[in-house]
Amino acid sequence: MVGSPVPPTRVAVLISGSGSNMAALIDATKADDAPYEVVLVLSNKPDAGGLAVAEAKGVPTAAVDHRPFGKDREAHERAIDAILMEHGVEVVALAGYMRLLTPWLVSRWDGRMLNIHPSLLPKYPGLDTHARAIEAGDTEAGCTVHLVTEGVDEGPALGQAAVPVLADDTPAALAQRVLTAEHRLYPETLAAFCRDR
Numbered sequence: 027m028v029g030s031p032v033p034p035t036r037v038a039v040l041i042s043g044s045g046s047n048m049a050a051l052i053d054a055t056k057a058d059d060a061p062y063e064v065v066l067v068l069s070n071k072p073d074a075g076g077l078a079v080a081e082a083k084g085v086p087t088a089a090v091d092h093r094p095f096g097k098d099r100e101a102h103e104r105a106i107d108a109i110l111m112e113h114g115v116e117v118v119a120l121a122g123y124m125r126l127l128t129p130w131l132v133s134r135w136d137g138r139m140l141n142i143h144p145s146l147l148p149k150y151p152g153l154d155t156h157a158r159a160i161e162a163g164d165t166e167a168g169c170t171v172h173l174v175t176e177g178v179d180e181g182p183a184l185g186q187a188a189v190p191v192l193a194d195d196t197p198a199a200l201a202q203r204v205l206t207a208e209h210r211l212y213p214e215t216l217a218a219f220c221r222d223r
């Protein structure tokens with residue numbers, strides 16, 4: 027007997043900047059058997075370049091500026107969460123979302139929130155990952171997609187991709203090489219995650 031087809035998982039992508047990973051996540055949904063659809067792109071920065079990119083791709087967008095909330099990070103997240111609920115979001119993908127999350131939002135999306143980080147975690151959580159890899163003399167760098175937990179960049183890894191560090195690398199050149207790998211890794215890993223749900 028053939029069961030009814032499983033509807034694609036409803037994913038929201040959270041961004042703060044140019045959103046090239048977000049664009050890769052949307053582009054991957056063009057495949058016939060895509061296990062997820064991007065139903066919302068949301069930014070904490072109303073002027074994030076990625077919002078226009080998402081709109082041009084026909085994906086609904088929202089901005090919840092963090093500044094009016096001052097130090098009340100949870101209130102900002104509650105406003106975001108209300109919009110996620112309105113859109114029937116099932117899984118959240120952080121893609122260059124540069125805000126630290128409170129335990130409230132993390133527990134709300136426990137096991138349903140992914141992040142991409144530009145290092146081979148557990149190496150180099152936090153910022154300036156490429157400069158740190160070059161400074162350490164690493165011959166390999168890369169990126170990690172992981173589940174979000176309370177510890178910053180500490181959740182279980184779902185996928186990793188490595189790239190070489192070249193002899194004359196600059197942080198910017200390495201970042202670009204890693205970013206190209208991110209654009210492959212994130213859609214693949216999110217698709218596998220959604221298939222397995």
Ligand code: GAR
Binds near residue numbers: 042123
């Ligand atoms: C990506 O390299 C992503 O891994 C990184 O920000 C960049 C966003 O680029 N994320 C972090 O550093 C999170 N700690 P994008 O906006 O073009 O996708």
